[in-house]
Amino acid sequence: MKRISLLGATGSIGQQTLDVIEFHPDHFKLVAMSLGNNIETGREIIRKFSPKLVSVKSQEAYEKLKGEFPNTSFVYGDEGLMEVATYHDANIMLNAVVGSVGLIPTLQAIKAGKTIALANKETLVTAGHLVMDAAKRNHVSILPVDSEHSAIFQCLQGESEKSIEKIILTASGGSFRDRTREELENVTVQDALNHPNWSMGAKITIDSATMMNKGLEVIEAHWLFDLPYEKIDVLLHKESIIHSMVEFQDSSVIAQLGTPDMKVPIQYALSYPDRLQMPVMKERLNLAEIGKLNFSNADFKRFRCLDLAYKAGKEGGTMPTVLNAANEEAVAAFLNGRISFLTIESIIENVLDKHHTVKDPSLDTIRQVDEETRRFVGTLLASK
Numbered sequence: 001m002k003r004i005s006l007l008g009a010t011g012s013i014g015q016q017t018l019d020v021i022e023f024h025p026d027h028f029k030l031v032a033m034s035l036g037n038n039i040e041t042g043r044e045i046i047r048k049f050s051p052k053l054v055s056v057k058s059q060e061a062y063e064k065l066k067g068e069f070p071n072t073s074f075v076y077g078d079e080g081l082m083e084v085a086t087y088h089d090a091n092i093m094l095n096a097v098v099g100s101v102g103l104i105p106t107l108q109a110i111k112a113g114k115t116i117a118l119a120n121k122e123t124l125v126t127a128g129h130l131v132m133d134a135a136k137r138n139h140v141s142i143l144p145v146d147s148e149h150s151a152i153f154q155c156l157q158g159e160s161e162k163s164i165e166k167i168i169l170t171a172s173g174g175s176f177r178d179r180t181r182e183e184l185e186n187v188t189v190q191d192a193l194n195h196p197n198w199s200m201g202a203k204i205t206i207d208s209a210t211m212m213n214k215g216l217e218v219i220e221a222h223w224l225f226d227l228p229y230e231k232i233d234v235l236l237h238k239e240s241i242i243h244s245m246v247e248f249q250d251s252s253v254i255a256q257l258g259t260p261d262m263k264v265p266i267q268y269a270l271s272y273p274d275r276l277q278m279p280v281m282k283e284r285l286n287l288a289e290i291g292k293l294n295f296s297n298a299d300f301k302r303f304r305c306l307d308l309a310y311k312a313g314k315e316g317g318t319m320p321t322v323l324n325a326a327n328e329e330a331v332a333a334f335l336n337g338r339i340s341f342l343t344i345e346s347i348i349e350n351v352l353d354k355h356h357t358v359k360d361p362s363l364d365t366i367r368q369v370d371e372e373t374r375r376f377v378g379t380l381l382a383s384k
Contacts, residue, residue, distance in 0.1 A: 001026075001027065001028070001029055002027060002028050002029070002091060002092050002270055002271075003029050003031045003089055003090050003091050003092070004017075004021065004028055004029065004030050004031065004032075004090060004092050004093075004094055004270065005031060005032035005033065005053075005084050005085060005087045005090035005092075005093045005094070005109075005114070006018075006030060006032070006033040006034070006084075006093075006094050006096065007033075007034045007081065007084060007085060007093070007094065007095045007096055007097045007102065007105060007120075008034065008035075008036070008095070008096035008097035008098065008102075008119075008120075009033040009034065009035050009042065009045055009096075010035045010036060010038040010041045010042055010045070011036075011096055011097070011098065011201050012201040012204075012262075013096035013119045013145065013201075013262065013266065014033075014096045015041075016262050016263050016266055017094055017096060017266050017270075018030070018045060018048075018049065019263055019280070020263055020266050020267045020270060021049070021270075022048075022049075023267075023276075023278070023279050023280065024267075024271075024276055027270075027271065027276060028270055030045075030049040030051050031051055031052050031053070031087060031089045031090050032051055032052060032053040032054070032055075032083075032084045032087040032089070032090055033045065033049075033051050033053075033054055033055070033084060034054070034055040034056075034080065034081050034084045034097070035054070035055070035056055035057070036057050037057060039056070039061055039064070039065070042054070042056070042065070043065070043068070046065075046069050046072060050071070050072070051072060052072065052073060052087075052089065053072070053073045053074075053075065053083065053084060053087050054069075054072055054073070054074050054075075054084075055074075055075045055076060055077075055080030055081050055083060055084045056074065056075075056076045056080065057076065057077070058076060058077075059076055059077070061076065062074050062075070062076040062080075078104075081101075081104075081105050082104070082105055082108050084105075085105035085106070085108050085109040085112075085114075086105075086108050086109055086111075086112040086114070090114060091114065091115060092114060092115040092116075092117055092270065093105075093106075093109040093114040093115070093116055093117070094117040094119065094145070094266075094269070094270070095109075095116065095117070095118050095119060095120040095123065096119045096120065096145075097120055098120070098122075098201060098203050098204065099120075099122050099203070099328050100122045100123075100126045100321075100324060100325065100328065100370055102120035102122060102123045103122070103123045103126050103127055103131075103366075106118070106120070106123045106131060107127075107130065107131065107134055107363070110131070110134045110135050110138050110140045111134065111138060113138060113139075113140060114140065115140065115141050115143065116135070116140060116141070116142045116143065117143045117145050117266075117269040117270060118142055118143065118144055118145055118146075119145035119146060119266075121146060121216045121217060121219075121220045122216070122324050122328075124219065124220045124223045124224065125216050125219045125220060125320050125321075125323070125324045126320065126321045126324050126325075126366060126370065127321070127361075127363065127366050128219065128220070128222070128223030128320070129223070129360065130363055130366075131223070132223050132226075142224065143269040143272055144220075144224055144265070144269065145265055145266055145269045146217060146220070146265065147243045147244075147260075147262060147264075147265045148169045148170065148217055148221075148243055148244040149217065149220060149221060149224055149244070150243070150256075150264075150265035150268055150269065151242075151243035151244035151245075151255075151256035151265075152167050152169075152221065152224075152225060152244050152246060152256075153224075154256045154268070155244070155245065155246040155254040155255065155256055156225075156246060159246070159248070159254075161225070161226070163248045163249050163250070164225075164227065164231065164246060164247075164248060164249075165231070165247045165248055165249050165251075166227075166231040166232065166233055166246075166247050167221060167225060167227065167231065167232055167233070167244065167245070167246050167247075168233045168234075168235050168244060168245040168246070168247065168253075169214060169217055169218065169221060169232065169233070169234050169235070169244050170234075170235050170236075170237040170240070170242050170243060170244050170245070171211065171214045171234055171235070171236050171237065171298065172208065172236075172237070172238055172239075172240045173211070173236050173238055174205075174208035174209040174210070174211060174213075175191060175192050175193070175194050175205070175208070175209040176191075176192070176209050177236070177238060180302075181302060181342070184341055184342055185340070185342065186340075187341045189334065189335055189337065192205065192206050192209045192334075192341060193205050193206070202335055203328070203331055203332075203335070206331045206334060206335065206344075207327070207331065209341070210303070210305040210331075210341075210344055210345060211298070211303035211305050211306040212305035212306070212308075212309060212327050212331075212344075212348075214234055214298075214303075214306055214309075215305055215306045215307075215308065215309020215310065215312075215313075215323075216309060216324065216327075218232050218234065218306075218309055218310060218313060219309060219312070219313040219320050222313055229310060229313055229314050234298040234306065235295055235296075235297065235298065236295065236296045236297065236298055237293065237294065237295050238294055239290065239293055239294065240260040241257055241258070241259070241260075241285065241287075241290065241293055242255045242256070242257050242293065243255075243256050243257070243258060243265075244256060257285060257287075258285055259283055259284065259285050263278065263280075264278065304345045304349070305327075305344070305345050305348065308323065308345065308348055308349055308352060309323060311352075312352060315357055316357070316359065317357040317358050317359040317360065317361060318355070318357055318358040318361050318365065318366065318369045319352065319355065319357050321361070321366050321369050321370055321373070322351055322352055322355045322369060322373045323348065323352060324370075325369075325370045325373035325374050325377070326347060326348045326351040326352070326373055326377055327344070327348055328374075329347075329373075329374050329377040329378070329381075330343070330344040330347040330348055330377060331344060333347075333377075333381050338381060339381065347377060347380055347381075350380065351373060351376060351377060351380075354376075355369075355373075
């Protein structure tokens, strides 16, 4: 029985994780979870799954819920998040929160010896060297939940990492994959949130539209699979049927295929090294019905955020931290109607250009740079 602590239970990945847990009551049990501002959904989860520990965002929510559920322990704030991440009765922690807030709980869970199922890509983007070093020192496995990294992970089962020629991350291209840059001038938030293939949260969907999501995944892949950026390619594949591929030294290419359903990589991370039946799916893969698959190279001039991510990753040090923090703030501003879609990439590029890289940064340095970047983006937004 896998006993799961879940960070971000009310978000898109969190909700689909709960579906997987519900599918397999003999294999998985939710013992601890965190939630943000969606208290009503949190109530429903507590009633259905009876977790032993729940962390909420505010003291107000804490006071409200602890009286309603006397058999559940409640905590709140950053400390509460840590308690859920390191909960003594859990043996696997699934990090499904969005943003750099997922970093410290992940480091604490690693220190506590928990297996990490990682859906929060910002953790590795912001401090990949610290996270992977901590996992190695504590003999902790980090299992990818992102569909692309799960695909690579599956393709590498039974293979020697020394035989990898390169990995190929596929990208749908997001909501605006068929639009020119000129056609992006006046797109709306609602346009950007209309992803053609995947059901995801708002921030990730916007990242997909800018292709920053793929850029963050490139940096994440660098750390997960210990590969130089020259061995990580991105290929546009609008059907999202091939989730990613590995090319080996003998020129063989192994791909992982499936319908676009995040419950599949979530379940694989939780059940690894076993596979379980997926009782509820939109549909199973039928290649004859699909007929053909399309591929094209990623145009770095068209998708500037992807180019910025590669450059930040190759620079290393604090540069990916700046990339991530600037992106989070710019995307939030776009979602709030403060800036246009194309201004997202302009802000990120502006911040990166002005940053002086600190090589091999400590956790304190990373946190300081993250805060400074957000403040700087705030001054840029205030001038618009």
